[in-house]
Amino acid sequence: MSIHIDPLEKRWISVIGGILIITWAVIVYYAAVDDVSPPSNVEVIDSSKLHLASGVGGGEFMEKNLGVKQDAQGNITVTMVAARYGFYPLHVDVPVNTPIKFRMASFDVLHGVLAPFSNLNVMIVPGYVSEITTNFTKEGDFPLICHEYCGQGHAYMYGMIHIVPKDQFKPKMGVK
Numbered sequence: 001m002s003i004h005i006d007p008l009e010k011r012w013i014s015v016i017g018g019i020l021i022i023t024w025a026v027i028v029y030y031a032a033v034d035d036v037s038p039p040s041n042v043e044v045i046d047s048s049k050l051h052l053a054s055g056v057g058g059g060e061f062m063e064k065n066l067g068v069k070q071d072a073q074g075n076i077t078v079t080m081v082a083a084r085y086g087f088y089p090l091h092v093d094v095p096v097n098t099p100i101k102f103r104m105a106s107f108d109v110l111h112g113v114l115a116p117f118s119n120l121n122v123m124i125v126p127g128y129v130s131e132i133t134t135n136f137t138k139e140g141d142f143p144l145i146c147h148e149y150c151g152q153g154h155a156y157m158y159g160m161i162h163i164v165p166k167d168q169f170k171p172k173m174g175v176k
């Protein structure tokens, strides 16, 4: 005895099956070719104590510790706070064709950040540090856009990233 399936229903089963396969193939393709994948860093922080040296992380996200730093080995880290309605610091300079690590935390509610022409696209969830390493291949000025609705000023929430030639790059701390 076989189950009767209406031909129209069979057709829709294959359409939906096809959509699932295409979606899966697109995810795998971009993960393999463009290195687009969900950020895997899980690191907790107390968002209400970001401004204190005694907070989790020892004041990493205090105002004076924000900005672009370069360690003795030459590794570049951008430390930023997202808060209604902006990114702090508002402008950052980074060199082109160099791996750059972003560490970002929210001061208040859920935010997101997206930099065009890169794989920098991450949610900034209160209570967690969002960490992502990227490499900008084009020089120029690009906006950092908040892409998680965070309140009435969301549409005005953006920062700027200046991608400069390697020999013009200077690390700069502080939010001014």
Ligand SMILES: [Cu+2]
Pocket (backbone or CB within 6 Å): 111, 112, 146, 147, 148, 149, 150, 151, 154, 155, 157
């Ligand atoms: Cu927003």
